[in-house]
Amino acid sequence: MHLEIKNLHTYYGLVHMLKGVTLNVNEGEIISILGRNGAGKTTTIKSIMGLAPSSEGSVILKGEEITNFEPHEVAKKGISFVPASRGIFSTLTAYENLKIFHLKHSKWNIDDVFKLFPKLEKLKFRNGNSLSGGEQQMLAIGRSLVINPSVIMLDEPSQGLAPMIVEDVKEMLLKLKKEGMSIILVEQNLQTALDVADRVYILDQGEIVFEGKSQELSKNKKLTLKFLGVST
Numbered sequence: 001m002h003l004e005i006k007n008l009h010t011y012y013g014l015v016h017m018l019k020g021v022t023l024n025v026n027e028g029e030i031i032s033i034l035g036r037n038g039a040g041k042t043t044t045i046k047s048i049m050g051l052a053p054s055s056e057g058s059v060i061l062k063g064e065e066i067t068n069f070e071p072h073e074v075a076k077k078g079i080s081f082v083p084a085s086r087g088i089f090s091t092l093t094a095y096e097n098l099k100i101f102h103l104k105h106s107k108w109n110i111d112d113v114f115k116l117f118p119k120l121e122k123l124k125f126r127n128g129n130s131l132s133g134g135e136q137q138m139l140a141i142g143r144s145l146v147i148n149p150s151v152i153m154l155d156e157p158s159q160g161l162a163p164m165i166v167e168d169v170k171e172m173l174l175k176l177k178k179e180g181m182s183i184i185l186v187e188q189n190l191q192t193a194l195d196v197a198d199r200v201y202i203l204d205q206g207e208i209v210f211e212g213k214s215q216e217l218s219k220n221k222k223l224t225l226k227f228l229g230v231s232t
C-alpha cells in the first residue's frame, strides 16, 4: 500500500467532522472521494496534508508515519495538493509559477510539464490572471508535479470547466497514473470519477459509507441516489 489513512478523526472546534475515515491508495492507482457538499471531502485531504490536524488516527506513506506533519513536510515527503481555488500567482507568468516551486531533484522538470500539457507551453509567458479556468487548472497540476510527489490530491479539478477541458484533465490524470503516480481525486461529478478512478469512496457526514470498484458503484443506482443525489 502506498498511502494508508487509518481511522482519522478531525474536529473543527467542537464539531466532530471526520469520524474515523479509513482509506488507501496503491502505487499507480486513482481513487476518488465522492460525497455531497459538506460531507468532509476537502477536510479529508486537508487532514492528510496537515492543514486540518487530526486528533486521532494515522497517515502512513510508504510505511512511514507522517500524521499531522507540517504541510511543507508532508509535501517534502511526496504528497502534493491541488486546491479547488488552484492558487495560481496572478502577477507571475505560467513559467514563473512553475519555476518557483520546482525542486532541483524532482523527477519532473518544467519541460516535462510542458510535454504533459503542450497547450501550457504556448502560454508560458502569460500572466496567471490572464489564463482561463482550464489553463489555470493545468498550471496548478503542473505546479504540483515539479515538487516531485508520489501522490497527488486534487480537490474538484473539473469544477467550472467546460466538458472538453474536463476531458483533457481526465486524460492527463490517466497519463500520470501510467507513470506510476498515486492519485486522490475529490469529485462532485459522479461520471468524471467513474471514468478515471479504479476505486471510489463515498463520504457522508464525515464517515465512509461506501468503498468499492468504480464498476460496482456504477451499477448501484440506489446508493448513488441516496448519498450523491444522482443516479448513474
Ligand SMILES: Nc1ncnc2c1ncn2[C@@H]1O[C@H](COP(=O)(O)OP(=O)(O)OP(=O)(O)O)[C@@H](O)[C@H]1O
Pocket (backbone or CB within 6 Å): 012, 017, 035, 036, 037, 038, 039, 040, 041, 042, 043, 044, 188
Ligand atoms: N475551517 C473550518 N472551520 C469550521 N468548519 C469548517 C472549516 N472547514 C470546513 N468546515 C465545515 O466542515 C464541513 C465539511 O467541509 P468540507 O469542506 O470538508 O466539505 P466538502 O465535502 O469538501 O464539501 P464541498 O463539496 O462543498 O466542497 C462543512 O460543514 C464545513 O462548513
Ligand SMILES: [Mg+2]
Pocket (backbone or CB within 6 Å): 041, 042, 043, 155
Ligand atoms: Mg470541498
